[in-house]
Amino acid sequence: MKFFHDKKKMRGYKEFLYILPFLILVLVFSYYPLYGWIYAFFDYQPPLPFSWDSFVGLKWFKMLFQNKSYAKQTLQVLRNTFAMSGISFFFSWLPMFFAIMLNEVKRTRFRKFVQTATTLPNFISWVLVYSVAFLMMSNTGLFNSVGMGLGILDRPIDFLKSNEHIWFKMWLWLTWKNMGWAAIIYIAAISGIDAELYEAAKVDGANRRQIIRNITLPCLLPTFFVILLLNISNFLNNGMEQYFVFQNSWNREHIQVLDLYVYNLSTSKPPVYSVSTALSMLKSIISVVLLLAANTMSKLLRKESII
Amino acid sequence: MKRKEKSLRADRRNKIKENSLLDRIYDIVNYIILFLYAFICIYPFYYIFINTISNNKISESGGVIFYPKGIHLQNYIDAFRIxxxxxxxxxxxxxxxxxxxxxxxxxxxxxxxxxxxxxxxxxxxxxxxxxxxxxxxxxxxxxxxxxxxxxxxxxxxxxxxxxxxxxxxxxxxxxxxxxxxxxxxxxxxxxxxxxxxxxxxxxxxxxxxxxxxxxxxxxxxxxxxxxxxxxxxxxxxxxxxFLLYRYLQSSQSLSSIVNATAGSSEAMLANAQTQTSIRMTVTIIVALPIILVYPFFQRFFSKGIMLGAVKG
Known part of the structure; x- marks a missing residue:
């Protein structure tokens, strides 16, 4: 009996050994970098060796909010981050709306065509999106040449080299890239709705608007709620790629979100590694807290966790 | 009694008629919006593509919008010299x-x-x-x-x-x-x-x-x-x-490099590389693999997998 037990245990250890190399990879690339957070507490000058003499405590964290020029930057960056995430958050019902519109189309081929066409931009990198934007919207682009040709514009406008409506423009590009893809979840959810519900409604003489309002929409709300919560937990994580490729000296003031600011700090001359690390550390911690809060909310309201 | 029933039926018929008219208007608007949205999503790629295979002079003056003009493949041949x-x-x-x-x-x-x-x-x-x-x-x-x-x-x-x-x-x-x-x-x-x-x-x-x-x-x-x-x-x-990003940032010199190494026959001069033509060609080269395999992998986004992904 004991032998049998040990054998089973042995098998468990052996299986663990199989996954050990992969666990080491995870430790090296996901956990080990966390050690770098200590640079946020030191006055670290890259070529010099690291020493305890340069320990500065919370100096960089305080500087982000107290030093005048830094505080101004921090405030500006926070405003941009909140504005861009806020606009996306406010319009997060759009993919659901699009999915409902698509579901109303009875011709399968047209529906397939729209779905295929609108998901394509999601698979294109941000660099390519910028390239498309450049070829459409710059002063030599399609928009200007057509506008000039038709006499609507009297001189070319470079839409990319301007600081106007930049938050809204960034949201538009984000929506162009992502909305078709984001709608797939809702399309799947719609196809999962019990067909009997629709039939019963039709027998009762409900019209289309009533069916959408009383059946489709309520069935989609749980999915929408999960997406909304995930959006909240990602409020600070806009990612930097989109804003990095679109940034230029005209729009920097309004395009710099937290992720981009962290990058720009670390590549500025001279680089301010410590401040950048302090900021990204703060951001990570707040994001995790937001995620946990969103999760708790989901557990309270839906009795189901999202992570 | 009969009269009442009759009027009720007529009433209902009118209502259905009204509904079907509304439905049709709704359908038309719906189709138009969806078509425009799909158009906005794919037209840029089409526009860039037809410009890369059009005569570069016509393309430069903004003359290629719906279909290619003066088709040639010189841009893609020149791309090897980038x-x-x-x-x-x-x-x-x-x-x-x-x-x-x-x-x-x-x-x-x-x-x-x-x-x-x-x-x-x-x-x-x-x-x-x-x-x-x-x-x-x-x-x-x-x-x-x-x-x-x-x-x-x-x-x-x-x-x-x-x-x-x-x-x-x-x-x-x-x-x-x-x-x-x-x-x-x-x-x-x-x-x-x-x-x-x-x-x-x-x-x-x-x-x-x-x-x-x-x-x-x-x-x-x-x-x-x-x-x-x-x-x-x-x-x-x-x-x-990354290369595409760099070209977008600065492609003045690039067109002159490519043109300098090209021959100087008449056909080539007509299609001499401009900043825009190089940008467009590289854009298509970078996007092509995705656009080509895209229709094939559409079918994999089946609902089961996506629903699993929602939670993950």
Whole structure:
């Protein structure tokens, strides 16, 4: 009996050994970098060796909010981050709306065509999106040449080299890239709705608007709620790629979100590694807290966790 | 009594008529909006493509909008002369192929291993892996780690950090859990070892989910831009995406380089490279692989997989 037990245990250890190399990879690339957070507490000058003499405590964290020029930057960056995430958050019902519109189309081929066409931009990198934007919207682009040709514009406008409506423009590009893809979840959810519900409604003489309002929409709300919560937990994580490729000296003031600011700090001359690390550390911690809060909310309201 | 019934029927008929008229208007508006949206999504790619195969002079003056004019392939032939493009294509292709293969096999293997209840402390390891989705050390700590490991200016810097992807592991694990356990148990009764079961049974069973993972991983690798930006300073490690970004930032000199090395026959002069023509050609070259395989992988986004993804 004991032998049998040990054998089973042995098998468990052996299986663990199989996954050990992969666990080491995870430790090296996901956990080990966390050690770098200590640079946020030191006055670290890259070529010099690291020493305890340069320990500065919370100096960089305080500087982000107290030093005048830094505080101004921090405030500006926070405003941009909140504005861009806020606009996306406010319009997060759009993919659901699009999915409902698509579901109303009875011709399968047209529906397939729209779905295929609108998901394509999601698979294109941000660099390519910028390239498309450049070829459409710059002063030599399609928009200007057509506008000039038709006499609507009297001189070319470079839409990319301007600081106007930049938050809204960034949201538009984000929506162009992502909305078709984001709608797939809702399309799947719609196809999962019990067909009997629709039939019963039709027998009762409900019209289309009533069916959408009383059946489709309520069935989609749980999915929408999960997406909304995930959006909240990602409020600070806009990612930097989109804003990095679109940034230029005209729009920097309004395009710099937290992720981009962290990058720009670390590549500025001279680089301010410590401040950048302090900021990204703060951001990570707040994001995790937001995620946990969103999760708790989901557990309270839906009795189901999202992570 | 009869009259009342009659009027009621007429009333209802009117209502249906009204509804069907409203319905039709609604349908038309719906079709128009959806068509416009689809058009906005694909027209830019079409526009750029027809311009790359049109006469460069007409294209430069903005004359190519709906169909190509003066078709030629000189732009794509000239593209071979763009310095660095060949090498970047090679880097992009090899990282996509190698990275995708490793990611897929790893996701399958870990997804399978994490379903084996006999494993020592299975749940703990699974949590340790999955939780990495939700935090991030930040750019500087990550860069310093990569530098310490010697992965800056090193092709492996593209591959090693991307091998483990918690999201794909969750997808495969969920999929395996939905398949009947009896197959595995039967194999075990026949004395098959863990690895034998994995290669002979699990891999074939998981084909549909692995195809999906492969597509996502490949698109991710092909589109990846940030790692080049952070890790690579030597030109021989540049990817196509990064090169395209650099061309967009400065392509004045590029057109003159390409034109200088080209011949000077009349046909070539008419299609001399301009800034825009080079930008467009490179854009199409970078986007083409995705656009070409895209219609084939559409069918993999089946609802089951997507619903699994919502939670993950």
């Amino acid at each position: 310095p660095g493009l060949g090498q970047a294509t090679l880097v992009s292709l090899s990282r996509t192929v190698l990275g995708t293969a490793l990611t897929v096999v790893t996701a399958a293997f870990l997804g399978y291993m994490f379903t084996r209840e006999s494993m020592f402390k299975r749940k703990l390891w699974y949590r340790i892996v999955v939780i990495t989705m939700y935090f991030n050390a930040g750019i500087i700590p990550w860069y310093l780690t990569m530098m310490n490991l010697g992965l800056t200016n090193n092709f492996l810097g593209y591959i090693l950090p991307t091998i483990i992807s918690p999201f794909y592991i969750i997808l495969t694990k969920t999929y395996i859990e939905s398949t009947p356990k009896e197959i595995q148990e039967a194999a075990e009764c026949d004395g098959a070892k863990v690895l034998t079961i994995f290669f002979r049974i699990m891999l074939p069973i998981c084909k549909p989910i692995l195809a999906t993972v492969a597509i996502f991983a490949a698109v991710g690798h092909w589109n990846s831009f940030q790692d080049t930006l952070l890790l690579m300073t030597q030109e021989k490690y540049y990817t196509l995406q």
